[in-house]
Amino acid sequence: MAIDTGEMLKETPLPESLDLSWLKSSADWGIKAKPGKRGLTLDEINVGPYGEVPSEAHDLTMRPRGAVARAGVPRVGYTLPKNDVWASNATLLYEEAVQRQWSSATDIPWETLEELPDDIELAMSQLCTFLTEVEFIAGDTPAQWLPSISNEHYEIKLYLASQIMDEARHLDVFRKRALANGGGLMSGGPGSGLRSIIGARDFSEMSAIMHIIGEGFIQTLFRSGELLSHNEVEKRMFRLAVQDESRHVSFGVMHLKHILETEPERREEIHSYLDSGEEIFAGTGVTATGGSIESLAILLGGGRDKMDEGLRILLAVRKRQVNEYMHRLKVAGLGDRRARMSNQFSPFLDPD
Numbered sequence: 001m002a003i004d005t006g007e008m009l010k011e012t013p014l015p016e017s018l019d020l021s022w023l024k025s026s027a028d029w030g031i032k033a034k035p036g037k038r039g040l041t042l043d044e045i046n047v048g049p050y051g052e053v054p055s056e057a058h059d060l061t062m063r064p065r066g067a068v069a070r071a072g073v074p075r076v077g078y079t080l081p082k083n084d085v086w087a088s089n090a091t092l093l094y095e096e097a098v099q100r101q102w103s104s105a106t107d108i109p110w111e112t113l114e115e116l117p118d119d120i121e122l123a124m125s126q127l128c129t130f131l132t133e134v135e136f137i138a139g140d141t142p143a144q145w146l147p148s149i150s151n152e153h154y155e156i157k158l159y160l161a162s163q164i165m166d167e168a169r170h171l172d173v174f175r176k177r178a179l180a181n182g183g184g185l186m187s188g189g190p191g192s193g194l195r196s197i198i199g200a201r202d203f204s205e206m207s208a209i210m211h212i213i214g215e216g217f218i219q220t221l222f223r224s225g226e227l228l229s230h231n232e233v234e235k236r237m238f239r240l241a242v243q244d245e246s247r248h249v250s251f252g253v254m255h256l257k258h259i260l261e262t263e264p265e266r267r268e269e270i271h272s273y274l275d276s277g278e279e280i281f282a283g284t285g286v287t288a289t290g291g292s293i294e295s296l297a298i299l300l301g302g303g304r305d306k307m308d309e310g311l312r313i314l315l316a317v318r319k320r321q322v323n324e325y326m327h328r329l330k331v332a333g334l335g336d337r338r339a340r341m342s343n344q345f346s347p348f349l350d351p352d
Contacts, residue, residue, distance in 0.1 A: 026068065042091040042155060055082045057150030065152045078150035083262055084203050085149055087254040090159040093247045097162035102240050104173035113181050113233045120230055123298035125183030127228070128174040130292040132185075134218065135174065137194040138248075139167030141210055145203055159251060166244040173237055180233075189292070193280045204259055208270060209277035211252020212328055217281060219245040220321040227313065228299045249328065256332040267334075274329075274337065282344030322348035 033045040050066040060075040116124070142160040149157050178185050197214060200206035221228075222245055225238025259266055293314070294307070300317075301310025322345045329337045338352060 028066070038095065041095045042158070046091070053082060053155075054152055057081070057152040060150065062151055065154060076147075078148060080145075080148045080150070080153075080203060082153055083259065085145075085153060085156045085255070086258050087156070087159075087251050088258060089250060089254045090155045093251055094155070094159045094162050097159075097166065097244070097247055100243060101165075102169070104169055104176055104237075107240065108173065108176075108236050109232055110176075110180055113231060116181065116230055117303065119298055119304040120302075121181055121183045122186070123295035124181075124228075124230070124234065125178045126186040126295035127292055127299065128178040129186040130189055130295075131174040131218075132171045132178065133189055133191075134194065134214075135167045135171035137198055138210065138215065139164045139171070141198045141200075141206060144198070145206070148203075163248055163251070166248070170241050170244065173241065177234065177237060196276070196280050202273075204255065204266070204270065205273045205276075207252045207255050208273040209280065211248055212256060212332075213274070213277040213281055213325060215245055215248045215252070216325050216328055217321045219249050220317065220324055224300075224317050224320075227317075228296070230299070253328050253332050256329075256334065260333040270334065271337070271340065274334075275340075275342075278342035278345055282342050319348040322346075323350050 028049055031048045031050070033040060033047050033050075036044050053065070057078055059069060059073070060078045061069075061073045062076055063069060063073065115121075142163050146157055146160055149160075151157070175185070197206065197210045200209060219242060222238045222242035225242065226235060229235040229238060256270065259270065296314055296317075297307045297310035298304050299310070300313040301307050325345070326338060326341070326349060329335065338346075338349065341349070
């Protein structure tokens with residue numbers, strides 16, 4: 001049905017006066033953001049005064065960075081200064097996340113999935129149940145910090161939003177795998193470690209425990225996906241998930257690096273967060289509980305009757321997890337962590 005705009009105007013009273021004061025050109029008039037080699041990215045639009053990132057957000061309103069301030073606008077309640085949330089690679093990670101989105105419905109060859117031995121199918125279903133639970137927390141946690149981050153620091157808000165989308169896709173794909181071949185969802189985990197992540201009271205505490213340790217360990221596990229997989233569906237699932245997980249870990253490393261460079265007095269504070277994080281993950285094998293250690297041994301060994309071999313491989317994965325964790329800390333500027341690492345982790349460290 002066509003809309004008769006003439007009739008609408010007859011019935012709609014026009015305002016008595018219009019305010020066109022906004023038409024005055026600002027001092028920034030004529031500054032143009034130009035596409036670079038990767039297109040018109042966030043780095044390209046951070047031009048001139050629009051690229052000046054304040055350390056503090058003083059008006060605490062919803063005003064976008066660079067927009068003209070307006071009197072009488074209510075505060076939203078943003079509380080976090082730049083230093084508490086910043087990472088220099090956030091713009092790059094956001095652009096990569098946008099460009100490398102994938103669909104669990106169409107990018108996984110579900111049609112090729114064939115029946116597996118019962119022990120293998122049940123083990124994969126248990127692992128995917130655990131991973132689904134993990135990815136819920138990995139999405140919920142950054143989401144709760146978004147309302148505290150100012151629009152002045154929009155790069156971080158955009159990156160965290162992309163991480164939430166990544167985690168949604170991960171919990172989606174692992175749930176689908178658990179249900180796609182007859183195994184179904186299995187036992188949930190105890191939840192205490194995951195609760196510690198979402199219960200962090202400081203952004204850097206959250207990032208140290210979740211990005212540096214938790215997601216770092218999961219990244220290593222996904223990189224071992226070729227050993228865990230028994231078909232192309234599972235291989236593709238882990239390959240796609242690990243490229244997302246790598247962004248999350250990279251954000252955490254650069255955030256930690258920023259904190260240590262700009263606020264060196266927080267060094268012991270960061271160590272205390274890592275102390276807590278290592279304690280959380282020390283007793284969980286390869287970040288897995290509630291049957292998931294056993295399921296990993298079955299998958300890695302190739303069956304219930306080969307669990308001894310699977311456990312040996314699992315220890316090799318654990319060694320890789322710990323050494324990659326130490327490498328992340330060294331890149332961030334916390335190489336002295338080696339001397340005070342948990343005795344549950346330190347035996348796996350390669351010689352310095």
